[in-house]
Amino acid sequence: MNSLALIIFAPLMMSLVQLFFGKRFRHLEKFTTAGGVGLAALLSIRNLASALHGHGAFPLAFSFSWFGFGGLRLGFHADNLAVPMLAMVSFVSLFVHIFSVGYMHGHPRYSRFFSYISFFTFAMLGLVASDNLLFFFICWELMGLCSYLLIGFYFEERTACLAAIKAFLTTRVGDVLFFIGIAALYGATGSLRFEEIARAATGGLIGQKALLFASLCILAGTIGKSAQFPLHGWLPDAMEGPSPVSALIHAATMVAAGIFLIARTAPFFPSAAMYAVIGVGSFTAFFAATMALVNRDFKKILAFSTISQLGYMLAGIGLGATAAGLHHLLSHAFFKALLFLGSGAVLHAVHTRNVDEMGGLAEKMPWTCATMYIGAFSLAGFPFLFSGFYSKDEIIGAALLFAAVSHRHAYLSPGILVAGKILSFLPFLLLLAAAGLTAFYTFRMMILVFHGEPRDRHRWEHAHEQPPTMIVPLVVLAFFSTAAFTFAFREPIETFFGSGTKESAVAAGAEVAHHFAMIASVIVGLGGIALAYAIYFFRKIPADFLMRNPQGRFLYDLFFRLYWTDEIYAGIARGAVALARRFGLFDRRGIDRIVDGTAPPLVSTSRFSGFIDLYVVDFFVNLTGDVTRALGRLARALQTGRIQDYALGAMIAVILLALWIGL
């Protein structure tokens, strides 16, 4: 037991206190959970600092044994991966707490809200520090539960309920596969600890096919939790939840848990599984960015952008640049939390999520606007001054490096080599294109919200700046979205996560690739921003230029209707139902005839068994109940209250016992 235990369990304790006694402390409720999370933040930042001052490796661990089955020990350890994550999670959570004090003010389930997000924080911290798959999975599911509860927090509204159910069921698909993967690993290695599984895998103790199977199952878990293609549909709908929840759970932490899972398990992923990771990640990064281009819902734009950025992180880890992927995870957590909280501040002021009804809010909400600009620059990868630029750049550089050295992976026949070479450039191109799209949609969103003529006068007039409890978190998070974050943390991140490239031979190549990637992404990013300004701010290019021709129209529809994925899934569901009906028809026409023939004898048999059921089975079932009650009555009857009877009872007992032992 040490500070790690306190970091993990303080939020849990406070959450439970809040849940059970929240109403008692009417005026303290905002302090209890924030206090627990604040303590966790303080301690984890202290841990981070002492880990930095000490040596690179800083394993802070405690473990306890639970149920003595199969030598299972549940442990926590704050290793290189976990220490910065713990600090980030508790820190962001703390500021989301503070923001929520103002945002949720006056809500009837105010204290329950804090209890939920504090409980969520516990689950996320536990997951990050868990050293084994079992506890990891438990926390994973607890977060799923919290996510469900919080998406549906406004359960008076039907859309919120439906979104909560959708999120729960969609992620469940991944969770089940993830659990199968865990079972497969346990079956193959007899252990659930990451360390031991990795040792067994690298030592060749697990068959390659089993390992590939397990790895793909784990990837499926990540796809569900991190809303990657094809299980991405729940995240935009999850925006029905309160904005601070979107900031904490659906941007900064829970969805990042899937990425963290891959970072944890990557050491034993076979290379084929790594290709799948790259494929899913880079495709989703591009795919989600296109959907954000035309959306009109403030929070959904941010949701698509989150999916896209998570794709970046996944691709980064798949490309072997774990440090880059996690660096992006950390910097993204800050600027995306900032953007979501900012969007929350705006919604609080105008009571709509539709960007068509906003506009011109900059003068009404200067602080929100200024801080959100910092977040937007960071998300768009504006060069040099903002944290997002550096972390995204590393991933794009890694993708280019991957393409450049891909001949090393070309174990395929020479005929396919050329095709493989082209294919290996695909992640780089997708990620680079996505960077351009990101810059464009981010500034499209910012301009539509904050500049131009107010499109809804009434809402604009009622808009107002938010109280300090909501502005201060924005300012703090904005600070961490600038390059200050990068300069403070780049070195630790490299020490902690290991440098992006493992082989020194390619280090020189890495340098070149990174410089090239940086130039390319600066051009693309600035281009995207410039285009957004040209269209929406200066109106040099008409906004509906896409609609002018049928192909453009088609593209617009494609993006706006989210590639019809919701319809496709609904279609699949309908197809399944129709197929079931068809089978049913066949059943009735074909098989039933045969079955019907067997009916008369069956009916008489079932009459008989019904009789047995009624008079024999039920008799015994009722008998158990009756006997229990009768025994209870008997037991009571024995206790007559007369001492003579007691003494007699004891004497009879002695005699019976003497008989029992065979005297």
Added chain:
Amino acid sequence: MIGRIDLASIMPEILLLFGTTGLLLVRPPRRAAGILSLTTVVLSFWATLPQWIGTRALFGGTYVTGPFPAAFKAAALLGTAVAIVIVFLDKRLQEHIPEANALILFTACGALLLISARNFLLAYLAFEMLSVSSYALVGSRPGEIKSAEAGLKYAVFGGAASAFLLYGISLLYGMTGTLQYGLVGPVLSSGAGIVAVLFVFVGVMYKLAAAPFHYWSPDAFEGAAPSIAGYLSVVPKIAGFAFLIFLLDFLGDSRAFLALLTASAFLSMTYGNLAAIAQKNVPRLLAYSSIAHAGYILVAAGTLGTSGRFAVFFYLAAYLFMNLGAFLVTTVVAPTGAISEFRALSRRNAFLAFAMAVFLFSLTGLPPFGGFVGKLFILSAAIDRGAWFLIAALVVNTVISLYYYARILKEMYLEDGDETPFPASATARFCVGALTAGVFLLGIAWSPVAALLQRIT
């Protein structure tokens, strides 16, 4: 051979006797009496600390100290300390705090002696010391006919049981000419030896309130003040199980004794739980539940071996917190003991209702509370031993027990009733909080306790 008189080793008992005498002579006012008794217990606890290191036999081997007995003593003294606080809070004993405390300290002294005794004569004397002061405690509710009746019944029944024990002991003495525990082993399988074993067994089971020698306990618990009932359900039981454990060092070879233990374990669990279903008085309900718990612990004791001893002690430790906690809340909330007094407690005093729920869940054996972990240890010891019949009985009984514990929960949380706030004194809140914390601690962070115990058992 008479050993060197080693006063330091029996200092805990001496201190308790001093405390008793002091209380009776001075008869201080209520608060001072409480503080004086608590101080005595703390000093006595402090005096047991040296016993954690090394095993020592005193007075010709009749009295043995060591880490395992010291653990039992620590538990007994902790229970005594809590009981003193509960008695202090009991509205119906206000006028008689010094006497009640004196009797409690005297009982505790008997418990400590019984834990360390390794000689039948000393054990018998300690046993009587424990019993006689218990009779007085049960009858100590002033001016209540029910209390006096309960005390008298308890005394009569106890007298009969103690006669059995004494007869068993004298048979053993007659056959072997010695009263040392270990030296009577060879004669146990003879006919007279089996009779002696049976009689000793009766005495022990009476002290544990295990079926079929439990008759006294429901009446005694209902008649006594709830605070006293809580004390009697815990501390004498700890001493009784210590007595049993050390007897088993040599009686474990006797097949008859083990058969008796199995029978008693099964009967206690089943009888206790079934009878509890119909109860409407909370102390009486808890009395039956404590018969059932004695049955659970007997399952562990019957498995012998270190894992069994460990399970016995761990369960007793958890039981100490949860049972005293339940009695404490009952004392504060329902002085008459009627279940209806718990109605709507969650709205009247959410903290007490929550704590009571924790105690009841723990008594049922649900995670993450101490009772669950204790039950897990008992089951694991029984599985090692292959006692499948008792395991099945224990599991079925656990399910039954949920039914009557849940009735109190229902009363507290679901029933509508008078919702005027029910304030509890700071002492009560502190004590309830500490016991709740203990139950949680043993249910979540039990590994250090387990590690310590595994070293000494």
